[in-house]
Structure formats: C-alpha cells, structure tokens
Amino acid sequence: MLLNQLSNALDRAFGADVPKRIGVAVSGGGDSMALLDLLRQWGRAEVAVVSVNHGLRPEASDELALVAAYAAQHGLTHEVLQWTWHGVGNLQNAARDARRQAIVAWAKDHGLHHVALGHTQDDQAETFLMRLSRGSGVDGLACMSPVRERDGLTWLRPVLEVTRADLRKHLRENDIHWAEDPSNEDTRFDRVKARQMFETLAPLGLTVERLTQAAAHMRRQQDVLQWAERQIGALFEQDAVGDMVANRVAFDAAPEALRSKALVAALCEVSGQSYPPRYRPLLAAIKSKTPSPLHGCLILPSEKQLRVTREWAAVRDENTPVGAVWDRRWRLDCQAETPAASLKIKALGQEGLAKIPNWRDTGHARQSLWATPAVWQGDTLIAAPLAGLTEGWTAQLLRT
Template sequence: MSAQNAPEDVIAEALERAFGGGAPERIGVAVSGGGDSMALLDLLRQLGVAEICVASVNHGLRAEAAEELALVAAYAAQHGLSHDILKWHWEGAGNLQAAARDGRRAALHDWAVRRGIAHVALGHTADDQAETFLMRLARGSGVDGLAGMAEARMDGAVTWLRPALGARRGALRGHLRAAGIDWAEDPSNEDVRFDRVKARQMMEGLAPLGLTVDRLVQTSEHMARERDTLHWAARQAKAGAAQVVAGDVVLDAEALEMMPESMALRVVADALCFVSGETYRPRFKALKAALESRKSVTLHGCLILPGKSHVTITRELKAVQAARVPVGTNWDGRWRVGGPEVAGLEVAALGEGGLAQCPDWRDAGVARQTLLVSPAVWRDTELIAAPLAGFGEGWYAELVEGRAVFG
C-alpha cells in the first residue's frame, strides 16, 4: 500500500479489496468535521459504490463541537445524505482520549446495528498508522500491536473499514481545498498532553533518520504479515493442544511445555480472551508471570489452574458474580439457558450457595471451580436449576455460537 497515490485511487483500491465486485447497499461513514473524515466522506460519495449514511459523535467536551458537526450536517444536506448525531458522555474516570475513543466506537456500533448498516468507514490515514506504530513501540508492544490498524476489521455485526489508511493527511486536505470544502481543526490535535500529539511532533525529528511516515507504515505492514503467520501457527497449536470443556479452555500441559515460549504465551493469552470475552490481551509481564508461576493465578477475569496433565482456563467467580440477566438472554456473553417457560426467572452464577443446594453435583463430572461460575436459574434467592451440575429437570445450558470451539 503506497501513501503516495492520489487519495481517490487509494480509497477505490481499498474498497475493491474489501468488497470485490459485491459492494453493500449502504456504507456508514463516521464524520467528525475534521479534514480526514470530511475528505473521506466526499471521496466515498463521489465514488458512488453504495448509499452513504453519515454519523457524527458529539462527546460534549468542547463548545466548538456543535459548529464542527454543523459543517457535517450542511454537507450532508447539500448532497441529500442522511446524517445522525450521536451523544456520548464522559463519566470522568480513566484516560480521556481512550474513553472517548471507546465511547465513540460503541455509539457508532450501536447506530450501525440499529440502521442495519454492516460496514462503517473511519477516516484513519497513513499518518495515523505511523503515529500508532510509534506509540505502541513506546509501550513495548509485540508483533500484534506493531502490526497497527487493519484496513478492515469485523466487530460483531459491524465491519470497520479504513479505506483512507494508505493516504496521507496532507493529500486529503489538498482534496478538500481543491473542492472548496470547509473542515474544522480540533485544538486537541495540538495539545502535547496527549501521546498521539507527541508522536505526531516526533515524526518531524525522525524523518531525517529515514523514519518517515512511509517507512513506518511499511514496517507496520511487515509486522502485519508476521502476525498473520503467527495466527496461522497458533491455530495449528490450538488444534493439537486445546479443547473447550463446559465453557473452560483445557490445554494439554505437555504440548504447552513443548511450544516455543512466544507460542505458549500466545495460546494462553488467546484462551484468556476466549473465556473472558475481553478484546485485548493481558499485559505481557503479567501473562509471563502467570505462565511461569505454576500456581493458580487470577488474570483477565479468569482463573488459570495448572495440573499435572492439563492447564485449565476458567472464569473467575468475582468477574461474574454480579451478572444477572433474564432467562433466554446471553449470560456472560457465553451461555444461553433454556427450559420450562416460567416468568420472572433470571440467570446468574451458581456460586457457593447454589452449589450447596446441588447434592449430586459430583455425578455431573464437571470440576467444582467450573460449576461455581456456571449459569444457574434463580427466582430471587431461590435456586431453580443448575444445568451443568445436573440440578433442575428440563433445563439446559449451551454455549452461544462462536464460544464452543477455541481455534
């Protein structure tokens, strides 16, 4: 992917890679009013491969945001495009930029699902890719992190597209100037409190050393190819060393021991994410310490239980003891419980109190720790059923699609 091609060619080629000859009926576009997303919107509209639906997120953090979104609304109205403004509110906890990014993504995801839009385009550029590489390098990221942002990534029912990832930020603004389209500059882009701004400013000093945007993007692409190779190898390793048992991932201890350390760490990290439902892997230092301890360790909302022949990754009771949903609803993102139609029942973890009400739980052949975090049916504090413990006639618990096979 070259960052020197004309942006319209970059985007057209990216869409061809994403869709081939079968573009969807509609594409969502996330537009903030900034130069990158405004240029992406105009270029996608001109390409005409699909109906364009526009969404903007108002974070409520700056008074200027209303004026910036007014630019988007005016453009959408001029070209007959639908435009929805989504609200997000910061609770004040954690890193502001990270919270805003996650909140923005969640709002856009919900919007796309409601509108029946399967693809949403984001305005990330080659400059963003290079800055991301530098930031992750500073954090000590491995191959997966340094592979950077993907041009297309599935996220449940929505696929995020970055069709301008091969274009330079300056080229996109050049397009806007030529087309006479206004855009807004976010003052936070000059705020050196933010890591991305620091990385952006650092690029100027690195360029004379040959660490240009193009070179960093190229290195990121090399890392992406290596990541794909490692993912392929990990699938082979999992096929021979792992199985899903009652929602746990059970790893063959000898096979794990025979793997190169990097592969064993990858398999265990993937197992932790599979069981917990977390998107991101645990920190490398914590993961390595857990694997080396050979003792029971809690990590990533899971419990790692080493044994003579197997290592079991199960859910941590603390992570699920507050989770409570109506029967028929996915519980802990993994389980669906069904049985007799009785109103007012809920699914929650079996826990110690529930297990004490299952006198024959040993006959079920499921480990005690696994049963503690298994789904049970409750009427307030009354235990109705615990399918994995063999308690409650006519009730069953099954893993939802995608959570029955670890591969």
C-alpha cells in the first residue's frame, strides 16, 4: 500500500523521465528511515543517502549510525555532512538553512538533480496550523508542495500524503530500527505545540486529514493567484542598484491579494530571505504613505512608484574582503590594478554618501545608495561604483 502511494507520487513527479539516481536526506528518524526503505524497494532509481549532523545533541551520532548501518546492509552510498552553529540568530532557522545549503552542495558535487525528503501528512497539518496561528494568507497556508524547484535542485516529498503512524507501522513490519528525536516532545517549539493540539481539535473535525485537505485547497487557490499575476505582468522590476520598483498606479489598481504577493516577492528578492514577513506589518506597509522598514528592507512609497530597497541597518555590519560576495548578492571588482589586501567591502552609509558630491547624478534615492556596497580602507572611502564614485571599480548584481 505505502509502496504504491510512493510510486504514484514519483510517477506524478517524474512522468516518463525517471532519473538514474536520486538523493534522499535521512536523519535516522522514523519518517526519513521509512522513506529510505520505500525508495530502495521502489528500485527504479539508484539511491544516494545523505545525513546532516548539526552537532547539537550527543545522540545524533548514534542516530546517524542507524542510517549508516542500513545503507551498508543494502549496499547504498551514505555521506554525513557536518555543521556547527555559531550562536547567531534563530537556531531552528539557522539549522534548517544550513541543512538545505549543505545538501545542495552535496547533490551538485555528486551530479544529483533530485533529493527526496521525508515530510508527511502530519508535517503538512502541523505547518498549516502554525501558519494559521500567524495569520498567513493563501501562500502560507498552501504549505508544502510534493515537488519544488529550488537552488538548482528538484526537491521531492513522495510521502507527503502518508501519515507518520503508517510509516512507523511499515518500519515495525520490516524490522527496521529508527530513532526518536527528544526535541519532538519539547514544547518550547511551536511545531510540538501544534502536534499536541490535534487531540484537542479532533472532536471539532479539525483532524490531520481535514487540515491537509484545507492546505490542498489553498494550494489550488495559490495556482489561481499565480496565474492572475502572470496575466497582469510583473508589478516590480529590478533597477541598477538592486531595488525592486513598481509603478504606483499599476500597483494600486491590482487586487489586494496580488499587491501583497508581489510585495512579498520583492522583499524576498532584495533581502535574500526565503520566508515572507508577517501579514499584519506587510499590510501596514502597503497602506503606509511614509517609508516602512520591513524584512531587512525599506519600502519607499511615492505618488509615481513603490520602491523596495535594502535597509542600511540590515547591512551596516556586513564586512567582506574584496572578491567575496557582499550581502549575498554583490561582487565588486577593480579593473585598474590588483587591490590592496587591506581594502574591505562595506555599506556606503550616510557618511560615505556625504563624501560623494555628485551622487544625485546617478538618479538613485539616497536611502537606496546608503545600503549599496563600497570599498573602504579603514575609515577612508575608496570607491562606491553604484553611487558614482567608480575609481576603476565595478559592481555586479549576482542574485536576480
């Protein structure tokens, strides 16, 4: 039964073009171990196994040993990737982003184009409930997709319609060992709180199945919104300093759902963040007649346009050597000579802009230029190519 469900899901994902090899991310937990076994039994593609050790719990090594033992027993390749948290930012978000980036690098190194993840129907329902509590709209409530293109990979969730209980039943029937992560019972985490709410909500009819059905409805509505967005064309265009700019008349004429969707996309493009801002501050920013900081960006409204620029406060501590990527999207190069090792790339800021008397000739807003990259030697401004002080330097926007 489960094997048929997985096979049907992969048939929908691949069609007739089944790859020779696919990757699968396995933590040693019940969901991913069951996925691994089902993929092996499916047998239409060679399976390469990857695990990420976040180094946060001593038990992790034992859990990954279960994965290694299974892989060795069935002649599968298995690689463990290491990650260390440096104590900056939100731990869960940092771990999730680092895991994805590590898996992307691993897949590309091994020539893999598809990676399977063990998300289940329960995960879908929990995500729906968490996002509902945050006031998410259609995009948020649509939750997870069975197939998603990101970072140059196709991410597969072939057991997204399978319950966690059914996967564990499969493991017991096949005498496969798995580990239970103790953090799954830690009520400090919102996902655990959501999971524990199901027993309370079930008498109201809000079961895992009903919530995933609602998520599926939202995904269909998301398709309608995306279709409508294509019909009216992209509301925002990117300019030379990396800002996203919309014609104010066209923006205001669009339905509210399309305005919020377009603004979220612009904010994520400029900030580089994967997840959207909360809905309430987003709605306030749309209605505001004055500049609004949001999501690491600054939204600048005027009668003619709506501009989304990088917020200077979000990049003021960005300090990279010449040749490195600054703010994950800019690279500065010197065309004249080999730059000195003492040079650093930092935000131009108000003080830097004040050193460039002809910056207005660029036609860019001062707030936009504050958050652009500049070349500094200590406190001395050497170049700011986007603000008109080139001195043989060029700026290349890498993320578009």
